Amino acid sequence: MNQTISATADSGAASGIASRTALTALAPMVWGTTYVVTTELLPPGHPFFAGILRALPAGLVALALTRTLPRGTWWGKAAVLGVLNIGMLFAMLFVAAERLPGGVAATLGASQPLIVAVLAVAVLGERLSAWRFTWGVVGVVGVGLVVIGPDAAFDGPGVLAGLTAAASMALGVTLTKRWGRPAGVGPTAFAGWQLTAGGLFLVPVTFFFEGPPPAIDLPGALGYLWLGLVGGLAAYVLWFRGIKTLPVTSVAVLGLFSPIVAALLGAVLLGQTLGPIQLLGFALSLAAIVAGQFSPRLTPNLTAERTAR
Numbered sequence: 001m002n003q004t005i006s007a008t009a010d011s012g013a014a015s016g017i018a019s020r021t022a023l024t025a026l027a028p029m030v031w032g033t034t035y036v037v038t039t040e041l042l043p044p045g046h047p048f049f050a051g052i053l054r055a056l057p058a059g060l061v062a063l064a065l066t067r068t069l070p071r072g073t074w075w076g077k078a079a080v081l082g083v084l085n086i087g088m089l090f091a092m093l094f095v096a097a098e099r100l101p102g103g104v105a106a107t108l109g110a111s112q113p114l115i116v117a118v119l120a121v122a123v124l125g126e127r128l129s130a131w132r133f134t135w136g137v138v139g140v141v142g143v144g145l146v147v148i149g150p151d152a153a154f155d156g157p158g159v160l161a162g163l164t165a166a167a168s169m170a171l172g173v174t175l176t177k178r179w180g181r182p183a184g185v186g187p188t189a190f191a192g193w194q195l196t197a198g199g200l201f202l203v204p205v206t207f208f209f210e211g212p213p214p215a216i217d218l219p220g221a222l223g224y225l226w227l228g229l230v231g232g233l234a235a236y237v238l239w240f241r242g243i244k245t246l247p248v249t250s251v252a253v254l255g256l257f258s259p260i261v262a263a264l265l266g267a268v269l270l271g272q273t274l275g276p277i278q279l280l281g282f283a284l285s286l287a288a289i290v291a292g293q294f295s296p297r298l299t300p301n302l303t304a305e306r307t308a309r
Contacts, residue, residue, distance in 0.1 A: 017246070021293060024242025025254045027235040032261025034231060036269055041223030043214040047097065048206035051090035053224045056199025058232035062192025068185060070193055077179055082197025084172030086236075090198065091205055092165035099158030106259035108162030110143040111136075113292065115170035116252035123174045124248065132249045132292050139256045139288030145281025146263050170252065176240060177248040187244070191236040253292030256285050 042050055063069070070078045096108065113136040120126040181190050216224070242251050260282060267274050274282075 020242060020245050021250070021254070023238050024246060024251060025257055025289075027239040027242070028255045028257040029261050030231050030235045032258040033265060034227065035262045036265045037223045037226055037231075040269075041219045041226075043216065043220055046210050046214045047094035048091065048202060048210050049213050050224070050227065051087075051094065052199050052202045052206055054227040054232045055086050055090065055195045055202065058228045058236075059192045059195030059197070059199055061229075062188050062233055062237075063196060066186065066189035066192060068189035068192075071182070074182055074193075077175075078193035079197045081172055081176055081179075082194035083201050084168050084175065085194055086198025087201030087205075088168040089165050089172070090202060092161045092168060096158050096162035096165060099161065106147045106262065107140060107144040108159065109166050110140045110256055110259060111163070112166040112170045112173075112255055113139060113249065113252040115167055116173055117249050119170055119174040120177075120248055123178055126249075129249060129295060131295060132253070135288045135291040136253060138284050139253060139292070142281045142284030142286075142288060143256060143259045146278050146285065147259055147281075169255075173243060173252055174248060176243045181240075181244060187237045187241040188233075191233065191240050194240075195232060195236060247295075250293050253289055256289050260285050 038047075038050060093109070114133065117129065117133045117136060121128050181187070214220075239251075242254075263274070263278070263282075
């Protein structure tokens with residue numbers, strides 16, 4: 001009888017984890033649409049302005065809906081998380097995208113799970129998981145096979161910007177896990193704080209490097225709405241909710257979905273070709289994502305617990 005109850009509880013817990021993982025994975029999948037939306041709908045030459053409209057309006061909408069502001073030390077924490085998870089990330093991503101081929105920039109970004117695995121040891125006090133670290137390496141290789149072409153070129157400042165973007169988001173994800181969320185504050189308000197802080201960080205950066213904003217036509221307006229409401233507000237609500245309820249290294253590896261979706265949309269909508277090497281990369285990336293959701297070292301503990309019951 002006890003074994004039946006235990007098995008039912010374990011099954012329910014596994015189902016809950018699977019549903020939370022699936023919802024969290026929607027965020028990087030949506031972020032994978034950014035390349036197509038940017039190249040096909042937005043005015044060219046204003047990537048930082050796109051970052052502002054992706055973050056700041058969505059953050060202000062979230063604040064208006066929730067009517068919840070940070071209190072005490074959370075003013076500083078929200079600012080730090082907003083800069084790391086959004087402001088600095090967007091700025092460095094755009095620099096990397098301008099100086100590097102898209103495939104190289106995406107592969108550098110795919111190193112984020114490896115950085116998170118190391119930061120989880122230093123910041124969260126977790127043990128280094130060789131399993132997840134190894135599959136993180138496999139994920140980077142998989143993304144590289146999908147998106148790096150034979151004409152890929154490496155630029156020093158571009159590579160530094162790409163690695164800085166990955167490190168910024170990795171540190172932001174890790175600190176988000178460490179600090180959690182204030183009691184009584186939902187994920188929408190929490191995302192709104194960070195989106196607003198990240199957007200405000202980008203305002204002076206944008207006007208310094210790009211000057212006045214561009215003229216926006218109807219396709220551009222639709223593109224900005226998609227990036228702001230879906231790619232910004234909705235995606236980050238799901239992302240921060242997942243960070244709170246799932247292991248941080250498991251969440252980080254879900255980020256591999258972003259370059260995978262971008263490559264798929266490029267093939268379907270832009271006529272880009274996918275050969276055997278790219279398909280192998282897809283297989284490796286998906287295997288890394290799935291394997292990154294498990295930790296084999298927990299299996300003996302579960303078995304012993306069930307035996308005791």
